[in-house]
Each structure stands twice: as structure tokens, then as C-alpha cells.
Amino acid sequence: FTEERIITVSGFVREYNPIKRSQFSTLQTPLFIRTIILRPISAYQTRNIISPIKILRSLAAPGLAFLAMSSTTDNSPATTKYDPDQVLRVKKLSENATMPTKGSPQSAGFDLSAAESCTIQAGTRGIVKTDLSIACPPGTYGRIAPRSGLAVKKFIDVGAGVVDADYRGAVGVVLFNFGTEDFEINVGDRVAQLILEKISMVPAVEVEELTETERGAGGFGSTGVSKKQRTISPGPGAQ
Secondary structure, three states: OOOOOEEEEEEEEEOOOEEOOOOOOOOOEEEEEEEEEEEEEEHHHHHHOOOHHHHHHHEOOOOOOOEEEEEEEOOOOOOOOOOOOOOOOOOOOOOOOOOOOOOOOOEEEEEEEEOOOOOEOOOEEEEEEOHHHHHHOOOEEEEEOHHHHHHHHHOOEEEEEEOOOOOOOOOEEOOOEEEOEEEEEOOOOEEEEEEEEEOOOOOOOOOOOOOOOOOOOOOOOOOOOOOOOOOOOOOOOOO
């Protein structure tokens, strides 16, 4: 593994000997439950330590013996350590606001939920409140995208989906109902997803000329159609 993990190990002590206080707190009773930070494996490679049990033994002074009964990994948001610059900061603006969540660890987007009940009539559009304000990580912006299920089943699309990194107002979701039936929304319904995308922050500079390319000024569809061959008609008397 390459990231820090917080683990909890429980068991009982077979012998009482001093423990390095700076690394592992002194055991007070035969039965113990202790939580430690498990560092990346590279930090222990020189001692060939791999398992949490071996790490605990390495932290103890010589002579300590214990039997480990169980160990768990706690990756909950309250205990997991993050790079402070690489998190999506979220502020709830009302009791109806729902914290953005991911459907799976590898999901690209955070689900955004409605903070109000409303109806988007067929063939119309509307703004759905989330009652959330966010701060995107440096070098990124938030793109509000449609949820695939709503797009396929209800013909619901999303518009105006850019949340700048310096925007601190309430996040609203613009929904278009391209279906033939009204779309009913209740508080807590997932209506869109927020995807964090990297962006280059560069200035705009006016120039006299641009560099030449093979495409040139070719516009819509110019790269998807092969060039037409010019046909020359034979002249009079040609065989």
C-alpha cells in the first residue's frame, strides 16, 4: 500500500515489559484495544515488516509478547488523513442539504441531491437547489453532469454546469426535461453529479498571427469526411 491507514488492533498481553511511550502507549490492562497510524510499507521495508502485527511488535521494547485477536482498517472520513489541498470542501446551508457522496470508490462524480421538492414540467427547465456551497481543490473546477439513469429513463439533462474554484455561493442544478412527462423531485433525490476536472489557468495573449496546422480553418465535420476528388471531363474527340 502507498497511503497512510488507521488501524485498530485488539488482543491481550502475555508479558508486561516497558513499551516505547513515544510510539505506542503503555498497556494498562491485559486486554487492550489500540489505534495506530499504519505508514506506507516503504517506511518498514528495511526491517522486512509487512503486517500490522509485525509493525506493533516493532514498536514494542524487547521482551513484550502479546496475542493479537483482531485488526480492522478504519477509512471513515473522520479518521482518514488527507492532503489538505486535495479535498472538496463542502458547506451545508440548510438542514435539507445532503452531503455529496460517491456511489462507489472509483466513481468519477459526487452525487448531488435536491434540497427542495419541485416539479420540472415536460419540455421545460428549472433550477434545483442543493443548499450546498463548495470550494474546489486548487487547479480544478467542478462540472455538474447528468446522472445516466435520469438521462436514459426520464430524458433529464443538465445545463450550465461549471462551478469555478473561487465561487462560494449556493450550487444550483439546471435541469432540462426533454421527456413527455413532468419530473417530480423530492428532498434528498439525487438529481446530478459533480465531477472535479483539472484545468490550466493561463492568461490570454493577443497575437498578430497563429501557427499553421494541417487542419487550418476546417470547421464542423471537416475531420470526419474524406476530401472529394476533382473529376475532369474528357474533351471533345477523346477516346
